Amino acid sequence: MSIRLFSTPLDGSLVGNPTATAAFAARWAGLSSRTRPLLCYNTGRLGDDVLALVNAGTVPRPDFIIAAVGTEILDVAAGGRIDGYARRSAEGWDRAAVELVVAAVPGVTRQPDNFQTPWKSSWYLPSADEAAINGVRHQLAERGLAATVVYSNSRDLDVVPFGTSKGRALAWLCSHLGLDPGEVLVAGDRGSDCSVFALPGVRGILVENAQPELISATVGREVFHATRPFAEGLNDGLAHFGVFGPVQAPGAGTSTGDNEMHLLLSADAQTAISDEERSLITEGYRQALVCIRRNLTPRGFSACSLDDNEVVGTDANYRSVWGRDAAITIMGTLCTDQPDIIDGARRSLETLLSNTTSDGQVPANVRIADGVPDYSGVGGIAAIDSALWLVIAVHGFVQHTGDQEFLVRHRSTLVAVMRWLQAQDSNRDGLLEIPEAGDWTDLFGRSYNVLYDEVLWYRAKVCWGHLLIRLGRDDEAIAQLGDSQRIRGRILHVFWPSTSVPESGPLSTTFADRQFSLGDARYLLAEVSPFSFNWRCDVLGNVLGFLFHVLDVPKARTALSFMWGVGVNQPWPVTNLYPVVQAGDPDWRPYYTVNLLNLPHHYHNGGAWPFVGGLWVRFIHRLGQENAAAHELARLARCNQQGRTHAWEFNEWYHGTTGRPMGKAFQAWSAATYLAACHDLGFTGDTAADAGTNAHPADPRAS
Template sequence: MSDHAPAPRRPLFQSDEDAKLSTEERSLLENGYEAALDALRRNVTPAGFSACSLKDNTVYGTDVNYRSVWARDGAKTICWTLDLEDEDIDACQRRTLETLLDHTAENGHVPCNVTIDDGRPEFTGVGGIASIDAGLWVVIALQEYCAAREDWSLAERYRDKLTVMMSWLAAQDSNGDGLLEIPEAGDWTDLFARNYHVLYDEVLWFRCLGCYGEILERFGDADGAAKYRAWGKRVGGLILKNFWPSTAAPEPPEDPNPLHNVPLPSFADAQFALGDARYLVAEVSPFAFSWRCDVYANLLAYIVGLVDKDRARMTFRFLWGTGVSDPWPVENLYPVVQSGDREWKDYFTVNLLNLPHHYHNGGIWPFVGGLWCRYIHKLGMTDLAKRELVKLAECCKLGVGREWEFNEWHHGQTGRPMGKAYQAWSAAGFIKACHALDVDPEQQP
C-alpha cells in the first residue's frame, strides 16, 4: 500500500459558502476528513474492505465475524468513496466486489460476508436466516463502481451471475405482490424484530432494479433495461402507497405485467382513518402496522430519488422536531422500542445489545449521520447541513481509546461510542458527506 493520502476531486471547505463556519469548525472538519481517510486505510485488506480495522479491535466469540468482507458494509464503503482518486482504494473497491461475487452461490444468493482469514462465505446470520440486503447492496455498488470508473468490464465478467442474482432477489417476492417479503433478522438489523414488508429493504430493491436496468443498458439490452426500469418505477409507487399512510391515498400505478396484478393488502388503505403520515413507516405486514420511523431508510428514500422534495421536507421537519440528531447525528429509529411494546422481543437483551437507545434500537450511527447531512443539503439547507456535519465530526472524534476512532455506533442518549473502532462505513459515510457538501448533492445511495 502506498503512503500517499487519497485526494478528493475538489478541495474541501474552501468555498464562499463556508463563511459561516468558524476557523475552529473548518479545522475540525479538515482534521476529521484526514482522520477518516486514515480509518479507511486501516480497513484495506487483500480480500477487500474489512468491516472494522483488524489491527485495532480485539474480537472474540461471535465478534469474530468482524474479520470479514461484509456485503453491506463493503458495498456502502465502495459507494461512498468513489470520489477518491487513489489507486489503493480503487483496487480495494474492486477486490471487495470480486470477493463477494466470486463466492456467490449457484442459486444467486450473495454471502452476507466472506471471512478474511480463510475465505469462507457465510450466507446466513442469526438463527440461520438468509441475508437479503447483501445482494441488493452488491448490485448497487457494482453499478456505481462501473459508472464512476466508466469501465463496465467488471459487470461484464459477472454478467451471467448477475442474471441469477436478480432472479434470486426477485424470488423474495414470494407472493407476487411486487414487494419483497423479508424474514426477521434478514437484513442489517439482524438482532431486531422487523419482517415481511420492511421499508429499508424495499427502498434498496427500488434502487437495485434501477441499477440493474442501467447495467443492462450498458450491455446493449435495451428491452431488458426498459423492463427493469419500469419494474423499479412500479416498486417505487407501491412503497409510497403502502408505507406513507394517507387519508387520500393515490391509486396504485398501472402495471402492464399481469403477473404483478396480485392485490396488495394495504394497511395504508385499511387504517387510513388513523391520519396522514409525515414519513415512510418502518414496516407493513398482513398482521401488523408499525408507525415507527426508520430514520435510515427514510434518508435513503430521498437520496435515491424515491421520495419527492415536498415529502422529504415534511419528514425533515418531523425528525428535526423529535431531536434525532441530538446529541449527535443521528439515531436510526424513532421512537425506540421499549420493554412491553408490541414490537419488543426478549432477545433484544442478548449482550444488552438492543436495549432502548442501543444499536438498532435508536442507537446513533455515524454512517447514517453522513446520510442525514447529505439529505439536509439536498433539501437546499446548506448552512444547516454543514453545522450538522460539524456535529458529526465531533461525534467521530470521540473514541474509547483515542480520538478519531470513527466508531461503529454510539449510545442514543449519552452519545458515547460503543461499537468497534475504525469502522469502514463510518469513515466512508463521513468522507462522502464532506464531498457532497462541497458539490451538488448526488442521487446515489
C-alpha cells in the first residue's frame, strides 16, 4: 500500500537539529500536493505550542496535530480541535483525584503549568524502574481512578484518561479519515511513542537516537532503523518507504536561525567557511586516508604508523592492535567504504576476538610482530574500555557490512564479553566500577564511576541489544535494552546533579550526595565515587554522552555552552579536560611526572587530542550548527597538518597551550574521527578514495 499519512513526533525526531529540520521541510514542500501524504504531528506538546512552532516557520504546516500525549486532536485546516475525540477523551476522567495520588509518589515533582491540560497530568520521576511505574498504576486503580500512565525518556510521567495514548488517538484519526493502518507511516524516538508502532499494519521509522524503551517495544515489527538521528533519520526513512526520492549525500549546509547559539558562538563561527578552508578540509580528507593506510597491517589497524615512529622504551606498546584504538578507528572509517580499509576493520576485530579469553576479557592490545596479547595495558593496570569499544565496533561493522556470518561465528565470544563487563558492576547499581587509570586515560587518576566508561557501558548495552535482535534472540534483546534504559537514567542522576531532583525516590542517595552539593550542573561530571566526586569537565565523556544519546538536546546545548565558553577548543579542537590538574591539587598524583606525560596541559591532563576533536565537530554538527562545525573542522585540519617531522602528521596529541605536536605521528584514530567528521559535513572530495593505496605495502610492517 502507498503511504497516505505520515505521523511523527516533534522533540527528538523532527526537532533537534535545526538544519536537518529545514532539510525535511524543503523535501516535504517539494512533494506534489496531489500525492503528498497527510502530515500529522503526534507529540507530548500542547496544541498551541505546536502551532507556535508552525507559525514561526520552525516546522512545516501539518494537516493534523495529535497533542498532549494523545488527549486532543487538532484539524489544522479547520482551525480547531475535533470535538468528537475531545468528548471521548474526557469520559470518566477525574484530574484532581489523579493529582492527589501521583503527588504522594516518592521522588515525583510536578511539571510546570504550561505542560498541563485538563486531560493530562504531567510529572517528573527521574530514572524510575518498571516496578515504580506499576506502583503508580496500582495506586490509581485501588482508588477506582480510570487512567493511563505513560512513562518515557527515563523521566517524564504523564497520566491521561483511560484508553488514551498517542496510538489510540492515531487509530481514531485513521478511522475518522477512512484510512487503513497499512497506509500509515509512523516515526518515534521514546517510550511514549510505543503505542503508535503497536497499531496493526503500520510501518515505522526509528531514528538513530531512539531510546531503548522504544527499540525493545518494536522488536518484530516492520520498522526501518535509521542510522542517522533526528530529522536526518526521518529523511532516510521516508526515502526507504518511497515517500522521498533517494537520499542525497550530506552537503556542507548553512546554519539556521538559533539566537541562543548565535550569542554564544563567535561571529566568525557563524559565517560560511572560505574556499581556501574548503580546499584545506578536502586535502585533509585525502591525507587522512593516507594516514589510515599507513596503519594497515595483517593483524588490523596499528595505533600509529610502524614505519614512521621511532621506538623508545615503552613506545613498543604502540606497535600493537589496541582494543580501544582499533575500535575507534573502525567506527570512524566505515563511512569511507574503501575495501582495503573495511578489510582492515575486519582483521582488527578478528585479532581482538580471537584473543579474548574464555571468560570474556578482551586484550588491551595484541602485538603485531608475534600476535601475543596483553590483557593489562599500561603499567599492568587494566583496560576496561577495550571490551566496551569492541562491542560497539562489532555492532557498527555488522550494521554497515551486513555480515551476519561474522556475527554468528563470534556470538559466543560476545556473550562472554558482555558477562565479563557485567561483572565489573560489583555492587549491582547499574554502573561499572573502574580501577584507577583503567581506561584510555591510562596514566591518569580516575576511578570508580568514571563518566567516559559509563557512557560506553550504556552504548555497549544498546549495541548488544541490536545484535541480539539480528541473532533472532528477541527476549534477550528486550532484557538488554531494558537494562540500558536504566543505565542511562542512572548516569543522568549521578553525573548531572540538579537541585530540582528530590533526594527521596527510586534512586538511593549516596554518601557523596549527603556530603557535597554542586547545585545545578552544566555538564556531566568526570567521576563519582561513594565518597566524593570530581567536578572537572571530561570533554570526551560529554561529547560521547550526546553522540551516544545519553544527553538530550537541551542538556547537550548546555554542555556546549559551557565548553565553548571556557575555551576547550583552544588552541586546537579539542582539549580533553577542563580545568587541568595542577601540582598540589587534591587530584594530583606523583606519577603524573612519569615520562613528563601528565604535567599540566600535557597528554591526559588537558592536552589537545585530534581524535576527540573529530568527535567534537560531529557534536556541534548534530546540534545543527553547520557553520560553526565547518569552522572547527577547518581548524582541526590545520592541527592535523602540523607535525614534528612531516606535514599532515595527524599527531597523537598537542600541547594544551602552545598547540605544538607532542605525540606519535600518523595516529590512526586521529585520522579516523577526522574522516567521520568530513562525512557528516559532506567534505569528502571526489578524487580522495585511492589516496595512499600504494604508499606502504602491508606485510613488512608485521615485523
